[in-house]
Amino acid sequence: xxxxxxxxxxxxxxxxxxxxxxxxxxxxxxxxxxxxxxxxxxxxxxxxxxxxxxxxxxxxxxxxxxxxxxxxxxxxxxxxxxxxxxxxxxxxxxxxxxxxxxxxxxxxxxxxxxxxxxxxxxxxxxxxxxxxxxxxxxxxxxxxxxxxxxxxxxxxxxxxxxxxxxxxxxxxxxxxxxxxxxxxxxxxxxxxxxxxxxxxxxxxxxxxxxxxxxxxxxxxxxxxxxxxxxxxxxxxxxxxxxxxxxxxxxxxxxxxxxxxxxxxxxxxxxxxxxxxxxxxxxxxxxxxxxxxxxxxxxxxxxxxxxxxxxxxxxxxxxxxxxxxxxxxxxxxxxxxxxxxxxxxxxxxxxxxxxxxxxxxxxxxxxxxxxxxxxxxxxxxxxxxxxxxxxxxxxxxxxxxxxxxxxxxxx
Amino acid sequence: xxxxxxxxxxxxxxxxxxxxxxxxxxxxxxxxxxxxxxxxxxxxxxxxxxxxxxxxxxxxxxxxxxxxxxxxxxxxxxxxxxxxxxxxxxxxxxxxxxxxxxxxxxxxxxxxxxxxxxxxxxxxxxxxxxxxxxxxxxxxxxxxxxxxxxxxxxxxxxxxxxxxxxxxxxxxxxxxxxxxxxxxxxxxxxxxxxxxxxxxxxxxxxxxxxxxxxxxxxxxxxxxxxxxxxxxxxxxxxxxxxxxxxxxxxxxxxxxxxxxxxxxx
Numbered sequence: 001x002x003x004x005x006x007x008x009x010x011x012x013x014x015x016x017x018x019x020x021x022x023x024x025x026x027x028x029x030x031x032x033x034x035x036x037x038x039x040x041x042x043x044x045x046x047x048x049x050x051x052x053x054x055x056x057x058x059x060x061x062x063x064x065x066x067x068x069x070x071x072x073x074x075x076x077x078x079x080x081x082x083x084x085x086x087x088x089x090x091x092x093x094x095x096x097x098x099x100x101x102x103x104x105x106x107x108x109x110x111x112x113x114x115x116x117x118x119x120x121x122x123x124x125x126x127x128x129x130x131x132x133x134x135x136x137x138x139x140x141x142x143x144x145x146x147x148x149x150x151x152x153x154x155x156x157x158x159x160x161x162x163x164x165x166x167x168x169x170x171x172x173x174x175x176x177x178x179x180x181x182x183x184x185x186x187x188x189x190x191x192x193x194x195x196x197x198x199x200x201x202x203x204x205x206x207x208x209x210x211x212x213x214x215x216x217x218x219x220x221x222x223x224x225x226x227x228x229x230x231x232x233x234x235x236x237x238x239x240x241x242x243x244x245x246x247x248x249x250x251x252x253x254x255x256x257x258x259x260x261x262x263x264x265x266x267x268x269x270x271x272x273x274x275x276x277x278x279x280x281x282x283x284x285x286x287x288x289x290x291x292x293x294x295x296x297x298x299x300x301x302x303x304x305x306x307x308x309x310x311x312x313x314x315x316x317x318x319x320x321x322x323x324x325x326x327x328x329x330x331x332x333x334x335x336x337x338x339x340x341x342x343x344x345x346x347x348x349x350x351x352x353x354x355x356x357x358x359x360x361x362x363x364x365x366x367x368x369x370x371x372x373x374x375x376x377x378x379x380x381x382x383x384x385x386x387x388x389x390x391x392x393x394x395x396x397x398x399x400x401x402x403x404x405x406x407x408x409x410x
Numbered sequence: 411x412x413x414x415x416x417x418x419x420x421x422x423x424x425x426x427x428x429x430x431x432x433x434x435x436x437x438x439x440x441x442x443x444x445x446x447x448x449x450x451x452x453x454x455x456x457x458x459x460x461x462x463x464x465x466x467x468x469x470x471x472x473x474x475x476x477x478x479x480x481x482x483x484x485x486x487x488x489x490x491x492x493x494x495x496x497x498x499x500x501x502x503x504x505x506x507x508x509x510x511x512x513x514x515x516x517x518x519x520x521x522x523x524x525x526x527x528x529x530x531x532x533x534x535x536x537x538x539x540x541x542x543x544x545x546x547x548x549x550x551x552x553x554x555x556x557x558x559x560x561x562x563x564x565x566x567x568x569x570x571x572x573x574x575x576x577x578x579x580x581x582x583x584x585x586x587x588x589x590x591x592x593x594x595x596x597x598x599x600x601x602x603x604x605x606x607x608x609x610x611x612x613x614x615x616x617x618x619x620x621x622x623x624x625x626x627x628x629x630x631x632x633x634x635x636x637x638x639x640x641x642x643x644x645x646x647x648x649x650x651x652x653x654x655x656x657x658x659x660x661x662x663x664x665x666x667x668x669x670x671x672x673x674x675x
Contacts, residue, residue: 078444079496121498132534137498142561159497164448167497201595202556248673249494277541277557280672282549290551292601324515330479332515370479371605375516388551389517390601397477397593397607407612409569410469410577410619 070169073125073155076133079165086170088158089114093175094255096271101182103147108175109140109253109273110156119160120170126154140253140273145179152177193260193268203276204240209258211235217260217268225254225274235260246278287380288312288353292390295360303360305392307343309353316352316386318343318378325364326371339376352378360393370395433567436538437576440465443532447496454626456493458501463491463624467503470528470539470577471614473566477584478609482513482522486638486654487615488623488645490675499532500540504675505614506625506645506666510653513585521643521653521663524548524587526580526614527673538575539563546588548669552600558591581606627675628667646670 074081091113100106110122124141126134129148143154154175160168184190196208209220222230224239246252253273260268289311295303309316318339325333345356360372371394378386446462453460467489476483486508494500509522527543539560546554563578581590583604590596596606615623625646626632634646641654648667656662 121495121500123498128534135499135531135533136538137495137500137531137540159495161496165496197561199556199558199562199591199595201554201598275559277559279543279555279557282553282555286551290601294598294602322516326479326515328479334516371603373515373603389603391603394597394602394605397605397609404609404611407473407616410471410571410613 070155073127073133074167076127076131077125077135079167082162082166082168084160084162084168084170086117086120086158087114088112088117088120088171090156090158090171090173093156093173094273095175096273099178099180100145101187102145102149102179104182104188105142105144106177107140107142107273108154108156109255110173112139112158112171114171117158117160117170120158121160122156122158124154124156126152138251138275140251140275143177145177149179149181152179191270193258193270195256195258195270195272197256197272197274200238201240202279203243204238205274206236206238207256207258207272209235209260209270211260211268215262217262219261221259221261223257225256241274241276243276243278246276248278248280251275251277285313287314287386288316288388290388290390292392295393298359301362303365303393304357305360305390306355306357307390308355309388310349310355312349312351312353314351314381316378316380318352318376320377322375322377323364324373324375325369326373327368328370329368339378342374343376358392365393365395367395369393433570433573434536435574435576436533436536437469437571437573438536439571440469440537442466443535444496444499446501446532447493447499453632454491454624454630456491456627456630457496458491458493460624463501464620466501466530466537467491467505467624468620470503470530470537471505471620472526472528472577473579474589474612474614475579475581475606475608476610476612477582477605477607479584479605480582480610482509482511482585482587483610483612484510484653485614486510486636487620488625488633489620490625490627490670492627492675494529501530502673502675503528503530504670504673507587507614508643508645508651508653508666509587510655512587512663515585518585519661519663520655520657521651521665522587523651523663523666523669524589525666525669526589528578539578540575542578542591543673544580544589544591545669546583546590546599546604547586549664552603554588554590554595554599554604556595563591581608628670 070081091111094109094111096107122139124136128134154177155172157172158170160170162168192212194210196210198206200206216235220232220235222237226241230237241254253275256272256274258270288309291308293306295305298304321337321339321342323335342358343356345354347355349355358374364372371391373389373391375387375389380386442462442465446459447457450459488506488508490504492502494502505526507524512519512522525545528539529541530537530539541557541559542563543557548555560575565572565574565576566579567573581593581596583596583599583606586604588599588604590599593606596604624632628646631646634644636643636645638654643651643654645666649665650662651665652662
């Protein structure tokens with residue numbers, strides 16, 4: 001009896017040890033989150049067709065590049081990979097670091113050469129420890145390292161749909177990644193300099209160099225990866241990329257580097273990849289380009305916004321300015337004035353363009369004012385009306401009121 | 411024997427002490443994977459299963475924050491799904507918001523054809539948002555529309571079914587319905603004229619869950635002429651969009667056709 005109990009206990013221990021070992025090695029759970037609900041309640045969608053068969057259980061990945069053959073990957077992806085002759089070349093794979101701590105992200109970006117092929121798409125594929133394959137489209141990848149240190153393989157491919165489940169491989173490159181065990185002081189959060197990227201508008205970004213401990217350097221040298229550079233005293237800078245030549249579904253990756261110089265020590269460097277994407281042209285030629293700066297508070301009170309009208313296509317004669325005041329209670333006032341009474345021109349530019357500013361007085365920006373809008377009216381040389389508008393002031397939205405009603409769950 | 415018992419005990423303790431597993435990215439709620447391609451009914455003949463198109467559009471439908479001054483919530487959203495590539499397991503969803511009115515001061519008009527275009531892909535059991543193009547006065551003099559990569563978008567993960575790179579949270583400019591990825595870009599939008607806040611939150615389709623709202627495409631039209639409130643809109647054509655409302659004192663907007671064509675739908 002004692003012997004049987006011992007056998008049962010031993011078996012239990014082995015099962016537990018296997019469970020622990022597997023969990024320790026896993027990157028993220030392959031199963032969906034605990035709360036996985038079916039189709040929306042108002043619809044009863046037909047059952048989906050059966051998923052293609054899983055690859056045979058013999059396909060067990062190992063953290064080594066050598067075993068990631070194309071065939072094994074194709075089986076895990078439930079597809080047929082077909083090599084296709086092409087002049088497209090994967091010239092190099094750039095990375096933001098030479099190795100990565102277990103469980104942390106790493107950025108990869110592919111550089112292509114040769115002749116681009118119409119209809120080609122880009123993807124990264126790699127095997128996971130549970131025998132599945134991960135796929136990420138695009139020329140850049142933020143790859144999250146498994147929690148187990150070792151050498152891992154990721155494959156970048158330039159592909160083309162060949163119909164059905166056949167995927168033509170035009171070019172590819174295998175990348176080996178060194179994943180190391182790290183102590184707390186070696187993690188990315190402890191790096192002396194990090195680069196934070198925030199998008200401002202189409203293809204325009206704010207870059208912020210964040211130092212460990214919040215210490216500021218004496219100067220920052222920026223390389224935006226498109227040939228442009230900048231030197232700043234502030235640890236942040238904005239930059240817009242030119243993407244006019246990119247198609248709607250085309251992206252371009254830029255490698256951005258910042259070097260922080262300080263008299264107290266060696267320079268620090270941080271790198272990030274920025275993705276910009278082309279968009280279809282939005283409209284025909286504009287009558288002029290308008291630039292308006294966000295208002296700044298004046299020492300004597302009130303707010304000032306810089307206004308520039310340039311690149312005027314045909315002569316414009318300015319006529320009037322409507323100042324619209326919107327109040328928090330929903331009320332609206334419209335005040336029409338001579339344009340020159342509101343717009344203070346500092347420099348006249350060609351064909352009616354100008355560089356100047358507008359002011360908003362403290363009384364206009366009273367507490368009950370939500371926003372002020374300016375509409376500048378003029379006429380071009382054909383007599384066609386031209387209107388430009390902007391906002392020279394808006395008050396802060398109140399903090400979210402408590403008890404905002406959430407929409408019904410999906 | 412004692413050692414074995416201790417091992418079992420310690421193992422059990424370690425198992426219980428493991429930190430809770432972080433939530434996976436993307437959405438695992440969609441009953442289709444790469445069998446979305448080349449299976450089942452395909453009314454718009456784009457290579458994607460019709461029900462898969464619906465489930466993708468439904469589950470990735472964005473959550474929208476409206477401002478306290480919003481006076482034009484009314485809308486009847488539609489969608490279109492396009493196959494980009496089986497090789498990259500990538501599709502695009504075009505959400506036609508179809509707001510009935512732009513109620514902006516002095517610049518309002520009947521019909522407001524703002525839209526969102528999402529690009530997503532499938533990988534190993536989950537779907538991930540890769541890109542979003544958010545229209546913001548597109549083709550106007552203060553066009554502030556932009557492509558945003560997934561890392562520049564916000565996700566409300568208070569719903570346990572959503573994750574980073576699942577359905578995004580967007581910000582809708584007061585009365586004008588331009589959409590933005592966060593409050594800061596909205597604040598700068600349309601030469602600082604757009605105004606957003608976190609006051610009222612709704613999913614894009616508040617009532618019909620996008621059921622039977624797949625318009626197909628401009629070339630294979632599943633829904634085009636829509637009669638509502640006794641008025642007809644041709645939402646796929648390059649024709650004016652009046653928001654099923656046609657007030658004599660207000661201008662109409664240009665329709666969705668030109669945007670759909672520009673983006674290849």
